[in-house]
Amino acid sequence: MAQVTEYREFLRTLSNGSVHRRFDPYLDIDWDSPDFAIDRSDPRWILPDCDPLGAHPWYQAQPDEKKIAIGLWRSANMQKVGLSFESVLIRGMMQYAMKLPNGSPEFRYCLHEMTEECNHIQMFQELVNRTGVDVPGMKAPYRATSSLWHLAAYAPVIFFIGILAGEEPIDHFQKDVIRDGAARPPALLRTMEIHIAEEARHISFAHRFLNERVARQGKAGKGVTSVAFPLIMRWLAGAIMAPPRQFAKEFEIPRKVMREAFWQREESRAILRGYFGDVRMLAEELGLMNPASRKVWELCHIDGRPSRYRGEPHRQAHAA
Numbered sequence: 634m635a636q637v638t639e640y641r642e643f644l645r646t647l648s649n650g651s652v653h654r655r656f657d658p659y660l661d662i663d664w665d666s667p668d669f670a671i672d673r674s675d676p677r678w679i680l681p682d683c684d685p686l687g688a689h690p691w692y693q694a695q696p697d698e699k700k701i702a703i704g705l706w707r708s709a710n711m712q713k714v715g716l717s718f719e720s721v722l723i724r725g726m727m728q729y730a731m732k733l734p735n736g737s738p739e740f741r742y743c744l745h746e747m748t749e750e751c752n753h754i755q756m757f758q759e760l761v762n763r764t765g766v767d768v769p770g771m772k773a774p775y776r777a778t779s780s781l782w783h784l785a786a787y788a789p790v791i792f793f794i795g796i797l798a799g800e801e802p803i804d805h806f807q808k809d810v811i812r813d814g815a816a817r818p819p820a821l822l823r824t825m826e827i828h829i830a831e832e833a834r835h836i837s838f839a840h841r842f843l844n845e846r847v848a849r850q851g852k853a854g855k856g857v858t859s860v861a862f863p864l865i866m867r868w869l870a871g872a873i874m875a876p877p878r879q880f881a882k883e884f885e886i887p888r889k890v891m892r893e894a895f896w897q898r899e900e901s902r903a904i905l906r907g908y909f910g911d912v913r914m915l916a917e918e919l920g921l922m923n924p925a926s927r928k929v930w931e932l933c934h935i936d937g938r939p940s941r942y943r944g945e946p947h948r949q950a951h952a953a
Contacts, residue, residue, distance in 0.1 A: 643841055644738040647834050651745035656827045658756035662820070664763065669820040671763045677818045678704035683809035685874070685901040691890040703884050706768060707876060708821055709761050711803075713770035714873055715828075716757040717779060718799045719750040725783035725792050742838060749831045756824050763820065772877040790846050794862055797839045797915075798869035802908040804832050805947075806874070809907075812946060840915055840943070847919045855919075859926035862916055866909055867933035871895075874908075896934060906937040907947035914939035 663669055679700045680687025686707065687693075692700060730743040761768060770776060785792040807825040810817065817825075847858060875895040881888070896905050913930070916922050917939050922930075930936040940947070 640841070640845060641738045644742045644838075647838055648738070648742045648745050650834055651742075651749065654830075655749065656752065656831065658752050658759060658827075661827060662756065662759075662823050664759060664820070669823070671765070671818070671820060673705055673765070674698075674701060675818055676701055677816050678702075678708060680704045680707060681810055681813045681815060683806065683813060683904065685896065685898075685904050686876075686886075686890075686894045688900055688904065689890060689894045689898070691887070692894075699884065703886075705764060706766050706880065706883065709764040709766045710768040710770060710876055710880065712757040712761050712824070713768045715803055716754040716761075717770045717776070718803075718873060719754050719757075721779055721782045722796055722799070723747045723750050725786035725796075728783060728786040729789060729792065739842075746835050746838065749835070753828060753831070756827065760820055760824055769877055769879055771872055772875065775872045790843065790850070790858055791861060791865070793839050793842050793846075794858075794865050795869060797836065797843075797912055798866045799873055800832055800836055800839070801866075801912055802870050802873050804829060804836060805908045805911075808944070809946070836911075836943075840911075843915065843919060847921070855921065856923075856925075858919075859916070859921035859923055860929055862912075862921055863926065863930040863933050863935060866912060867935055870905060870908060870935070874905075902934045906935055909935045910937065910940035910945060910947045911943050913937065914941075914943070 676697060679697070680692065680703065682688045684707070686703070692703065695703070726743050726747055730740050730747075733740045733743075771779065782795070783792075785795055807829055811822070811825060811829075847855065850858060880886070881891050894901055896902050913922075913936075916926070927936065937947075
């Protein structure tokens with residue numbers, strides 16, 4: 634009973650945070666300010682080292698003009714990928730929320746989160762529009778099937794693992810960009826700041842939701858979840874972080890470079906592993922790390938030490 638009460642209080646705290654600390658994409662970003670104007674020749678679009686392609690020697694050897702163009706396209710495309718994923722999340726979460734009983738505190742929180750995700754979609758699309766770059770978002774196979782992903786909400790544990798698999802890489806990447814300390818275009822930086830601030834609530838809810846649900850699973854259910862966990866993480870990491878074929882074609886990036894950057898180079902794999910320190914910590918907490926699942930994490934190249942606390946920077950990715 635005490636655990637149920639504590640969970641309800643946790644949800645109430647998150648919901649109150651959504652009421653008193655929220656952002657509007659058209660009130661909290663001065664899109665028409667000269668400081669927020671998009672300059673397609675701005676060197677601040679050059680990709681940072683925490684980007685798998687930005688860290689590749691091929692990219693670093695390109696003239697600044699090409700690095701800027703590549704960085705602008707990739708930055709815009711990641712916004713497009715992000716808003717596409719948010720739309721899947723909204724559809725699945727609405728499906729889940731509509732089945733909740735009257736009086737459920739999860740209902741209120743889920744609706745708050747969906748409202749914030751709608752704002753994120755507007756914010757990301759506004760930035761894409763202002764770059765003037767006609768980016769497609771995810772790779773074609775993912776775009777073709779993404780309209781069905783929300784059906785995973787019929788299996789809530791799998792669905793919320795999928796939510797984390799999409800949210801964690803973007804969140805860690807954006808934090809790494811800000812920690813990098815290099816100057817970034819103000820419009821891009823502001824969208825990242827807003828997204829990070831509100832995603833903290835969303836990620837906290839997904840972690841706690843899984844704590845509540847996985848604890849109720851039997852031995853067989855936990856066994857399936859333990860293996861599904863790393864597979865979903867790795868699959869969606871590819872959907873979220875790897876660019877579509879149009880990207881390489883547009884900028885004549887050699888196939889070898891794309892393969893190495895996503896994710897064959899050890900430096901790139903270190904970046905990939907760094908995205909999932911928090912979920913490895915969660916998997917340990919949930920009792921989902923066993924010999925079979927650890928082998929799957931390793932085969933997916935997303936194994937490594939778990940975070941000591943949520944949001945811990947995994948500096949070994951940069952050291953690599």
